[in-house]
Amino acid sequence: MDLAYIPSPSTGVIHLGPVPLRGYAFCIIIGVFVAVWYGNRRWVARGGTAGTVADIAVWAVPFGLVGGRLYHVVTDYQLYFSEGRNWVDAFKIWEGGLGIWGAIALGAVGAWIGCRRRGIPLPAYADAIAPGIAFAQAIGRWGNWFNQELYGRPTDLPWALEIGEGVNREAGLYHPTFLYESLWCVGVALLVIWADRRFTLGHGRAFALYVAAYCAGRGWIEYMRVDDAHHILGLRLNVWTAIVVFLLAVTYIVLSARKRPGREEVVEPPAAARAGAGTATADTGAKTETAKTDLAKTETAKTDLAKTDTGEPAADEPAADEPAAGEAGAGAKAPQKS
Structure with a gap:
Protein backbone atom coordinates (compact mmCIF):
# COMPACT_ATOMS: atom_id res chain seq x y z
CA MET A 1 0.00 0.00 0.00
CA ASP A 2 1.38 3.38 -0.96
CA LEU A 3 1.22 5.74 2.00
CA ALA A 4 2.70 8.81 0.30
CA TYR A 5 2.90 10.14 -3.21
CA ILE A 6 2.44 13.36 -5.19
CA PRO A 7 -1.06 13.50 -6.65
CA SER A 8 -1.65 14.86 -10.13
CA PRO A 9 -4.49 17.31 -10.86
CA SER A 10 -7.59 15.69 -12.28
CA THR A 11 -7.58 18.27 -15.07
CA GLY A 12 -5.19 20.86 -16.40
CA VAL A 13 -7.97 23.18 -17.56
CA ILE A 14 -10.44 25.30 -15.62
CA HIS A 15 -13.28 26.85 -17.61
CA LEU A 16 -14.30 30.39 -16.71
CA GLY A 17 -17.51 30.43 -18.68
CA PRO A 18 -16.50 29.83 -22.32
CA VAL A 19 -12.88 30.79 -21.62
CA PRO A 20 -10.49 27.89 -20.82
CA LEU A 21 -7.76 28.66 -18.26
CA ARG A 22 -4.91 26.20 -18.75
CA GLY A 23 -2.40 25.44 -16.04
CA TYR A 24 0.39 24.87 -18.57
CA ALA A 25 -0.07 28.34 -20.07
CA PHE A 26 -0.23 29.97 -16.63
CA CYS A 27 3.10 28.42 -15.65
CA ILE A 28 4.75 29.69 -18.85
CA ILE A 29 3.33 33.20 -18.39
CA ILE A 30 4.33 33.42 -14.72
CA GLY A 31 7.81 32.19 -15.60
CA VAL A 32 8.21 34.90 -18.25
CA PHE A 33 7.16 37.61 -15.79
CA VAL A 34 9.62 36.36 -13.17
CA ALA A 35 12.45 36.25 -15.72
CA VAL A 36 11.76 39.81 -16.90
CA TRP A 37 11.32 41.17 -13.35
CA TYR A 38 14.50 39.64 -11.98
CA GLY A 39 16.43 40.34 -15.17
CA ASN A 40 15.44 44.00 -14.89
CA ARG A 41 16.82 44.16 -11.35
CA ARG A 42 20.15 42.71 -12.43
CA TRP A 43 20.31 44.96 -15.48
CA VAL A 44 19.76 48.12 -13.43
CA ALA A 45 22.35 46.95 -10.89
CA ARG A 46 24.88 46.69 -13.73
CA GLY A 47 24.19 50.26 -14.84
CA GLY A 48 21.40 49.70 -17.34
CA THR A 49 18.10 51.52 -17.66
CA ALA A 50 14.91 50.22 -16.05
CA GLY A 51 12.52 48.85 -18.65
CA THR A 52 15.18 47.85 -21.16
CA VAL A 53 14.89 44.14 -20.32
CA ALA A 54 11.13 44.22 -20.90
CA ASP A 55 11.55 46.08 -24.19
CA ILE A 56 13.96 43.47 -25.50
CA ALA A 57 11.81 40.64 -24.12
CA VAL A 58 9.07 41.80 -26.48
CA TRP A 59 11.32 40.40 -29.22
CA ALA A 60 12.90 37.49 -27.34
CA VAL A 61 9.76 35.84 -25.90
CA PRO A 62 7.77 35.36 -29.13
CA PHE A 63 10.89 34.12 -30.93
CA GLY A 64 11.55 31.76 -28.02
CA LEU A 65 8.05 30.31 -28.05
CA VAL A 66 8.22 29.69 -31.80
CA GLY A 67 11.69 28.16 -31.49
CA GLY A 68 10.66 25.91 -28.61
CA ARG A 69 7.64 24.63 -30.49
CA LEU A 70 9.60 24.09 -33.71
CA TYR A 71 12.23 22.03 -31.91
CA HIS A 72 9.56 19.87 -30.28
CA VAL A 73 7.62 19.30 -33.50
CA VAL A 74 10.75 18.53 -35.54
CA THR A 75 12.24 16.11 -33.00
CA ASP A 76 8.88 14.44 -32.25
CA TYR A 77 7.36 14.69 -35.71
CA GLN A 78 5.77 11.25 -35.37
CA LEU A 79 3.31 12.73 -32.86
CA TYR A 80 1.84 14.99 -35.53
CA PHE A 81 2.63 13.64 -38.99
CA SER A 82 2.50 9.84 -38.69
CA GLU A 83 -0.47 7.74 -39.76
CA GLY A 84 -3.60 8.44 -37.75
CA ARG A 85 -2.27 11.77 -36.42
CA ASN A 86 -3.62 15.24 -37.14
CA TRP A 87 -0.94 17.73 -38.21
CA VAL A 88 -3.10 20.58 -36.92
CA ASP A 89 -2.18 19.44 -33.39
CA ALA A 90 1.32 20.75 -34.05
CA PHE A 91 -0.07 24.25 -33.46
CA LYS A 92 -1.77 23.40 -30.14
CA ILE A 93 0.99 24.72 -27.95
CA TRP A 94 -1.31 24.83 -24.92
CA GLU A 95 -1.32 21.02 -24.83
CA GLY A 96 2.40 21.02 -24.03
CA GLY A 97 5.53 20.55 -26.05
CA LEU A 98 8.24 23.20 -25.89
CA GLY A 99 11.87 22.26 -26.45
CA ILE A 100 14.16 24.41 -24.32
CA TRP A 101 16.98 24.06 -26.87
CA GLY A 102 14.92 25.66 -29.63
CA ALA A 103 13.47 28.24 -27.24
CA ILE A 104 16.92 29.46 -26.16
CA ALA A 105 18.36 29.38 -29.69
CA LEU A 106 15.60 31.32 -31.43
CA GLY A 107 14.95 33.44 -28.35
CA ALA A 108 18.56 34.58 -28.60
CA VAL A 109 17.88 35.71 -32.16
CA GLY A 110 14.96 37.82 -30.95
CA ALA A 111 17.07 39.23 -28.11
CA TRP A 112 19.83 40.08 -30.60
CA ILE A 113 17.36 42.06 -32.71
CA GLY A 114 16.10 43.94 -29.64
CA CYS A 115 19.64 44.64 -28.40
CA ARG A 116 20.78 45.83 -31.81
CA ARG A 117 17.91 48.30 -32.00
CA ARG A 118 19.02 49.85 -28.70
CA GLY A 119 22.77 49.65 -29.18
CA ILE A 120 23.24 47.10 -26.38
CA PRO A 121 25.77 44.22 -26.40
CA LEU A 122 23.90 40.91 -26.44
CA PRO A 123 26.37 39.11 -24.07
CA ALA A 124 25.78 41.71 -21.34
CA TYR A 125 22.01 41.33 -21.70
CA ALA A 126 22.30 37.53 -21.63
CA ASP A 127 24.34 37.67 -18.41
CA ALA A 128 21.68 39.82 -16.75
CA ILE A 129 18.74 37.56 -17.58
CA ALA A 130 20.47 34.16 -17.14
CA PRO A 131 19.29 33.43 -13.55
CA GLY A 132 15.82 34.69 -14.41
CA ILE A 133 15.57 32.22 -17.28
CA ALA A 134 16.50 29.38 -14.92
CA PHE A 135 13.80 30.51 -12.46
CA ALA A 136 11.33 30.70 -15.35
CA GLN A 137 12.15 27.12 -16.33
CA ALA A 138 11.65 26.00 -12.74
CA ILE A 139 8.16 27.48 -12.78
CA GLY A 140 7.35 26.37 -16.31
CA ARG A 141 8.08 22.70 -15.50
CA TRP A 142 5.01 22.65 -13.27
CA GLY A 143 3.00 22.96 -16.46
CA ASN A 144 4.02 19.34 -17.16
CA TRP A 145 2.49 18.40 -13.82
CA PHE A 146 -0.84 19.90 -14.89
CA ASN A 147 -0.69 17.94 -18.14
CA GLN A 148 0.55 14.70 -16.49
CA GLU A 149 3.46 14.37 -18.91
CA LEU A 150 7.24 13.90 -19.00
CA TYR A 151 7.43 11.64 -15.94
CA GLY A 152 10.11 9.04 -15.26
CA ARG A 153 10.28 5.33 -14.56
CA PRO A 154 7.93 3.56 -12.11
CA THR A 155 8.98 3.92 -8.47
CA ASP A 156 7.70 3.30 -4.95
CA LEU A 157 9.55 6.23 -3.37
CA PRO A 158 7.52 8.46 -1.02
CA TRP A 159 7.70 11.34 -3.51
CA ALA A 160 6.48 9.25 -6.44
CA LEU A 161 4.13 10.99 -8.85
CA GLU A 162 0.66 9.57 -9.33
CA ILE A 163 -0.34 9.42 -13.00
CA GLY A 164 -3.91 8.68 -14.05
CA GLU A 165 -5.04 6.60 -16.99
CA GLY A 166 -5.06 8.55 -20.23
CA VAL A 167 -4.02 8.70 -23.87
CA ASN A 168 -0.61 7.03 -24.29
CA ARG A 169 -0.12 6.61 -20.54
CA GLU A 170 -0.83 4.00 -17.88
CA ALA A 171 -1.95 4.72 -14.35
CA GLY A 172 0.73 4.23 -11.72
CA LEU A 173 3.44 5.84 -9.62
CA TYR A 174 6.46 7.29 -11.42
CA HIS A 175 9.54 9.41 -10.81
CA PRO A 176 8.44 13.10 -10.85
CA THR A 177 11.08 14.22 -13.35
CA PHE A 178 9.29 17.54 -13.74
CA LEU A 179 9.97 18.18 -10.04
CA TYR A 180 13.60 17.06 -10.32
CA GLU A 181 14.20 19.49 -13.17
CA SER A 182 12.32 22.30 -11.43
CA LEU A 183 14.51 21.98 -8.33
CA TRP A 184 17.64 21.64 -10.48
CA CYS A 185 16.80 24.89 -12.29
CA VAL A 186 16.43 26.71 -8.96
CA GLY A 187 19.86 25.41 -8.02
CA VAL A 188 21.27 26.56 -11.38
CA ALA A 189 19.88 30.06 -10.84
CA LEU A 190 21.42 30.29 -7.36
CA LEU A 191 24.75 28.97 -8.72
CA VAL A 192 24.86 31.65 -11.44
CA ILE A 193 23.98 34.40 -8.95
CA TRP A 194 26.73 33.27 -6.57
CA ALA A 195 29.38 32.81 -9.28
CA ASP A 196 28.52 36.15 -10.86
CA ARG A 197 29.14 37.93 -7.55
CA ARG A 198 32.20 35.87 -6.63
CA PHE A 199 34.03 36.00 -9.98
CA THR A 200 32.49 39.11 -11.61
CA LEU A 201 31.40 37.27 -14.72
CA GLY A 202 30.97 39.23 -17.92
CA HIS A 203 30.88 39.07 -21.72
CA GLY A 204 28.31 36.24 -21.72
CA ARG A 205 30.06 33.94 -19.21
CA ALA A 206 27.21 34.05 -16.67
CA PHE A 207 24.82 32.92 -19.39
CA ALA A 208 27.24 30.21 -20.52
CA LEU A 209 27.48 28.97 -16.93
CA TYR A 210 23.70 28.74 -16.78
CA VAL A 211 23.66 26.74 -20.02
CA ALA A 212 26.41 24.35 -18.87
CA ALA A 213 24.86 23.79 -15.44
CA TYR A 214 21.40 23.21 -16.88
CA CYS A 215 22.73 20.71 -19.43
CA ALA A 216 24.54 18.78 -16.69
CA GLY A 217 21.26 18.23 -14.89
CA ARG A 218 19.12 17.75 -17.96
CA GLY A 219 21.34 14.86 -19.06
CA TRP A 220 20.60 12.58 -16.09
CA ILE A 221 16.99 13.73 -15.73
CA GLU A 222 16.33 13.06 -19.42
CA TYR A 223 17.83 9.60 -19.03
CA MET A 224 15.11 8.76 -16.46
CA ARG A 225 12.16 9.68 -18.65
CA VAL A 226 10.02 7.01 -20.30
CA ASP A 227 8.09 9.02 -22.90
CA ASP A 228 8.71 8.23 -26.56
CA ALA A 229 11.88 9.76 -28.01
CA HIS A 230 14.40 9.17 -30.76
CA HIS A 231 17.55 7.31 -29.71
CA ILE A 232 21.11 7.53 -31.06
CA LEU A 233 23.59 4.85 -29.93
CA GLY A 234 21.27 3.89 -27.12
CA LEU A 235 20.84 7.42 -25.73
CA ARG A 236 17.88 9.73 -26.12
CA LEU A 237 18.32 12.59 -28.58
CA ASN A 238 18.01 15.22 -25.85
CA VAL A 239 20.79 13.54 -23.85
CA TRP A 240 23.14 13.95 -26.81
CA THR A 241 21.97 17.54 -27.24
CA PRO A 261 38.55 38.98 -18.83
CA GLY A 262 36.48 41.02 -16.43
CA ARG A 263 33.09 42.55 -17.05
CA GLU A 264 31.72 45.27 -19.32
CA GLU A 265 32.03 48.71 -17.74
CA VAL A 266 29.13 50.13 -19.78
CA VAL A 267 26.20 47.90 -20.69
CA GLU A 268 23.86 50.52 -22.15
CA PRO A 269 24.46 53.93 -23.77
CA PRO A 270 23.46 56.60 -21.21
CA ALA A 271 20.34 58.66 -21.85
CA ALA A 272 22.43 61.82 -21.99
CA ALA A 273 24.49 60.36 -24.82
CA ARG A 274 21.38 59.41 -26.76
CA ALA A 275 19.95 62.92 -26.19
CA GLY A 276 23.27 64.47 -27.21
CA ALA A 277 23.25 62.46 -30.38
CA GLY A 278 19.81 63.85 -31.18
CA THR A 279 20.97 67.41 -30.46
CA ALA A 280 24.05 66.96 -32.62
CA THR A 281 21.86 65.76 -35.45
CA ALA A 282 19.63 68.82 -35.12
CA ASP A 283 22.66 71.15 -35.07
CA THR A 284 24.07 69.45 -38.15
CA GLY A 285 20.78 69.95 -39.94
CA ALA A 286 20.67 73.64 -39.03
CA LYS A 287 24.24 74.18 -40.21
CA THR A 288 23.46 72.43 -43.46
CA GLU A 289 20.51 74.72 -44.12
CA THR A 290 22.65 77.78 -43.36
CA ALA A 291 25.32 76.57 -45.74
CA LYS A 292 22.70 76.08 -48.45
CA THR A 293 21.46 79.66 -47.95
CA ASP A 294 24.99 81.07 -48.16
CA LEU A 295 25.63 79.08 -51.32
CA ALA A 296 22.46 80.48 -52.89
CA LYS A 297 23.56 84.04 -52.08
CA THR A 298 26.98 83.36 -53.62
CA GLU A 299 25.39 82.07 -56.82
CA THR A 300 23.21 85.20 -57.02
CA ALA A 301 26.25 87.44 -56.60
CA LYS A 302 28.07 85.60 -59.36
CA THR A 303 25.09 86.06 -61.68
CA ASP A 304 24.91 89.80 -60.96
CA LEU A 305 28.64 90.15 -61.61
CA ALA A 306 28.32 88.36 -64.94
CA LYS A 307 25.48 90.67 -65.99
CA THR A 308 27.54 93.72 -65.02
CA ASP A 309 30.43 92.59 -67.20
CA THR A 310 28.14 92.19 -70.21
CA GLY A 311 26.40 95.51 -69.65
CA GLU A 312 23.22 93.99 -68.37
CA PRO A 313 21.66 95.40 -65.21
CA ALA A 314 22.01 93.45 -62.04
CA ALA A 315 18.95 91.86 -60.49
CA ASP A 316 18.49 94.75 -58.05
CA GLU A 317 19.63 97.64 -60.39
CA PRO A 318 17.48 99.68 -62.84
CA ALA A 319 18.10 99.35 -66.57
CA ALA A 320 20.56 101.83 -68.16
CA ASP A 321 17.92 103.53 -70.27
CA GLU A 322 15.59 103.98 -67.35
CA PRO A 323 16.32 107.00 -65.10
CA ALA A 324 16.31 106.50 -61.43
CA ALA A 325 13.44 107.85 -59.44
CA GLY A 326 15.45 110.80 -58.09
CA GLU A 327 16.97 111.64 -61.47
CA ALA A 328 13.55 111.71 -63.14
CA GLY A 329 12.37 114.39 -60.72
CA ALA A 330 15.49 116.58 -60.95
CA GLY A 331 16.15 116.43 -64.70
CA ALA A 332 12.62 116.96 -66.06
CA LYS A 333 11.87 120.38 -67.65
CA ALA A 334 9.14 122.51 -66.08
CA PRO A 335 6.15 123.18 -68.32
CA GLN A 336 6.33 126.56 -70.17
CA LYS A 337 3.62 129.21 -70.06
CA SER A 338 1.81 129.95 -73.31
Missing part, protein backbone atom coordinates in the same frame (compact mmCIF):
# COMPACT_ATOMS: atom_id res chain seq x y z
CA ALA A 242 22.71 18.24 -23.59
CA ILE A 243 26.23 16.77 -23.94
CA VAL A 244 27.07 18.80 -27.06
CA VAL A 245 25.67 22.07 -25.71
CA PHE A 246 27.44 21.52 -22.37
CA LEU A 247 30.81 21.16 -24.12
CA LEU A 248 30.19 24.26 -26.23
CA ALA A 249 29.24 26.32 -23.17
CA VAL A 250 32.31 25.24 -21.19
CA THR A 251 34.56 25.96 -24.18
CA TYR A 252 33.07 29.44 -24.47
CA ILE A 253 33.68 30.15 -20.78
CA VAL A 254 37.35 29.18 -21.04
CA LEU A 255 38.09 31.03 -24.27
CA SER A 256 36.10 34.11 -23.30
CA ALA A 257 37.87 34.39 -19.94
CA ARG A 258 41.25 34.39 -21.72
CA LYS A 259 40.30 36.78 -24.48
CA ARG A 260 38.06 39.23 -22.60
